[in-house]
Amino acid sequence: MNTQSSAGPALVVDRLTKRFGERTAFSEVSFAVDYGEVFGFLGPNGAGKTTTVRTLGTLIAPSSGTASVAGLPLNAANGVAIRGRIAVMPESPGLYLRLSVAENLTYFAGLYDLADRRERIARALKAVGLEHRADDLCRSLSKGLKQRVGLARALLSDPQVLFLDEPTSGLDPVAAREVHELIDGLRRRGVTIFLTTHRLAEAERLCDRVGIMNTTLRTIGRPDELRDRLFAKSIEVRTREPLADPDRVLAGLPGCEGWRRNEDGAYVLSVTDPDAAAPAAARAVLAAGADLLALTPTRHSLEDVYLQMIDTDVEAEQR
Amino acid sequence: MISTLSTTRIRAVVGKEIRDYRRNRFIATTMAIMPILFMIAPIVTIFSLPADVASQKLDAAIGVSVLYLTLIPALVPAVVASYTIVGEREQGTLEPVLTTPLTREELLLGKALAAFLPTLVISYAMYGIFLACAGLFAHPNVSDDIFQAGRILAQVLFTPLLAAWSIWAGIAISTRASDVRVAQQLSTLVSLPPLAVTALMGFGVITPSLRLALILGLALLAIDVAAGRFVAKLFDRERLLTGVKA
Ligand SMILES: Nc1ncnc2c1ncn2[C@@H]1O[C@H](COP(=O)(O)OP(=O)(O)O)[C@@H](O)[C@H]1O
Numbered sequence: 001m002n003t004q005s006s007a008g009p010a011l012v013v014d015r016l017t018k019r020f021g022e023r024t025a026f027s028e029v030s031f032a033v034d035y036g037e038v039f040g041f042l043g044p045n046g047a048g049k050t051t052t053v054r055t056l057g058t059l060i061a062p063s064s065g066t067a068s069v070a071g072l073p074l075n076a077a078n079g080v081a082i083r084g085r086i087a088v089m090p091e092s093p094g095l096y097l098r099l100s101v102a103e104n105l106t107y108f109a110g111l112y113d114l115a116d117r118r119e120r121i122a123r124a125l126k127a128v129g130l131e132h133r134a135d136d137l138c139r140s141l142s143k144g145l146k147q148r149v150g151l152a153r154a155l156l157s158d159p160q161v162l163f164l165d166e167p168t169s170g171l172d173p174v175a176a177r178e179v180h181e182l183i184d185g186l187r188r189r190g191v192t193i194f195l196t197t198h199r200l201a202e203a204e205r206l207c208d209r210v211g212i213m214n215t216t217l218r219t220i221g222r223p224d225e226l227r228d229r230l231f232a233k234s235i236e237v238r239t240r241e242p243l244a245d246p247d248r249v250l251a252g253l254p255g256c257e258g259w260r261r262n263e264d265g266a267y268v269l270s271v272t273d274p275d276a277a278a279p280a281a282a283r284a285v286l287a288a289g290a291d292l293l294a295l296t297p298t299r300h301s302l303e304d305v306y307l308q309m310i311d312t313d314v315e316a317e318q319r
Numbered sequence: 320m321i322s323t324l325s326t327t328r329i330r331a332v333v334g335k336e337i338r339d340y341r342r343n344r345f346i347a348t349t350m351a352i353m354p355i356l357f358m359i360a361p362i363v364t365i366f367s368l369p370a371d372v373a374s375q376k377l378d379a380a381i382g383v384s385v386l387y388l389t390l391i392p393a394l395v396p397a398v399v400a401s402y403t404i405v406g407e408r409e410q411g412t413l414e415p416v417l418t419t420p421l422t423r424e425e426l427l428l429g430k431a432l433a434a435f436l437p438t439l440v441i442s443y444a445m446y447g448i449f450l451a452c453a454g455l456f457a458h459p460n461v462s463d464d465i466f467q468a469g470r471i472l473a474q475v476l477f478t479p480l481l482a483a484w485s486i487w488a489g490i491a492i493s494t495r496a497s498d499v500r501v502a503q504q505l506s507t508l509v510s511l512p513p514l515a516v517t518a519l520m521g522f523g524v525i526t527p528s529l530r531l532a533l534i535l536g537l538a539l540l541a542i543d544v545a546a547g548r549f550v551a552k553l554f555d556r557e558r559l560l561t562g563v564k565a
């Protein structure tokens with residue numbers, strides 16, 4: 001469907017950094033996105049997601065690092081060419097409220113210098129299920145419908161890479177679900193999408209791969225991989241009295257990578273293989289002469305791990 | 320850079336701007352009422368002049384009339400142009416536009432033309448009505464003065480030049496302003512200085528002549544071109560979006 005003018009990935013980002021004066025919006029970010037992929041950028045508010053989208057969309061210049069967007073090196077000279085190959089749906093759709101849906105789309109069809117405007121506008125409206133609202137003034141639309149008009153606008157030019165910045169933020173669950181279904185539809189059609197979100201569930205549901213971001217890129221992978229990787233497996237060992245020499249007892253158990261003591265005084269073992277580690281830990285504790293009160297496997301939710309992963313304050317670390 | 324300007328994109332901007340202005344109550348009202356006010360005053364003035372008016376007094380009266388009429392191309396586009404960027408920024412409509420292949424020159428030219436074309440139509444129409452009224456109803460002494468070639472040429476020539484100045488000044492202010500009201504007040508002020516030239520001519524302090532009108536016209540044109548260049552420099556994409564210098 002897309003005319004890809006060059007082989008290779010849709011996006012290549014290498015150690016890209018953007019600073020606003022003293023403040024770092026994002027730092028040393030590197031990743032690549034293939035054509036046909038839906039790539040999610042997951043991070044809390046202020047993580048630098050919007051700034052990344054604006055930088056890759058040639059709206060603001062990076063402070064350092066390099067990138068290529070839709071096959072073109074990201075630089076000032078390529079701005080017009082890059083913007084001709086991509087489309088961006090910003091965080092707020094920014095429609096002209098005094099103009100109708102069709103008039104908004106007509107304007108953008110002109111800005112993209114599209115040939116068959118009428119058909120493209122009709123197709124884009126159909127894609128978001130708004131073909132009957134073409135003549136409504138945008139002022140009269142609900143937030144969810146405005147978001148869909150924004151999506152239609154981004155689809156007009158059949159972009160090689162589609163950037164969606166928090167496409168469901170501020171929507172009620174029903175409207176958000178509708179937008180999810182639309183994005184799912186685009187994904188099935190093979191549209192390359194770079195999507196930002198602060199919602200874990202959204203990233204999991206919509207994306208082929210997810211990067212977890214908080215000023216720096218913390219990790220990257222398929223949602224199921226991340227789930228495995230991020231699901232911290234651990235065993236909590238509770239004894240009546242503290243162990244005299246816990247390191248001798250707990251270090252080097254089979255299937256166990258390390259241990260720490262939590263606030264309640266229990267020992268938390270990080271394990272790779274709970275089935276091997278649990279009986280070994282029980283034997284070791286008993287052999288050390290301690291009273292074993294409980295031995296429980298604990299599972300962190302993906303959410304806990306996500307929160308832990310984004311928790312580190314990078315600017316503080318840099319100081 | 321000029322060679323890459325897309326007329327399609329510029330036309331798209333002009334079309335959207337004009338459509339949007341027509342539905343913007345404040346701008347539409349200003350564009351409708353202001354020119355009529357500035358045309359009624361001169362017409363009333365010339366009708367109230369007696370036939371045997373002293374030539375000194377005649378010149379002064381017609382000077383005021385002409386000044387009123389030149390306020391139209393100065394003030395009307397100032398109101399429109401000063402709204403253009405800050406208005407979009409306030410509505411959050413600028414960011415999606417900046418993500419398209421549109422260049423800043425195309426955006427600026429489109430916005431300038433969208434203020435310029437209606438201003439020309441309105442200003443010339445009002446001047447035409449004024450001339451028609453003078454020709455039909457005013458005393459020959461009065462209409463002879465109004466129909467001097469120098470006066471007419473000056474009006475025809477200065478209308479687009481004054482408009483261009485007001486538009487560039489308005490856009491420049493709009494690019495930097497954080498608030499629509501402030502931008503409009505500032506732009507109104509800044510649109511006035513070039514009127515000094517037409518005022519001097521209108522009041523006969525400098526004798527209106529073809530030569531003088533042409534020279535002043537050229538000077539204004541040079542200022543307009545320089546102002547256009549200056550505005551293009553001011554217009555940094557990143558600054559527009561984030562208010563921060565790159
Ligand atoms: N124009 C700007 N000037 C200064 N700081 C900015 C600007 N834009 C964004 N920032 C800062 O950069 C950081 C990242 O912001 P942003 O990209 O909007 O995050 P997100 O979209 O993930 O919520 C924030 O600390 C924000 O305050």
Ligand SMILES: [Mg+2]
Pocket residue numbers: 046049050051091165166
């Ligand atoms: Mg954001």
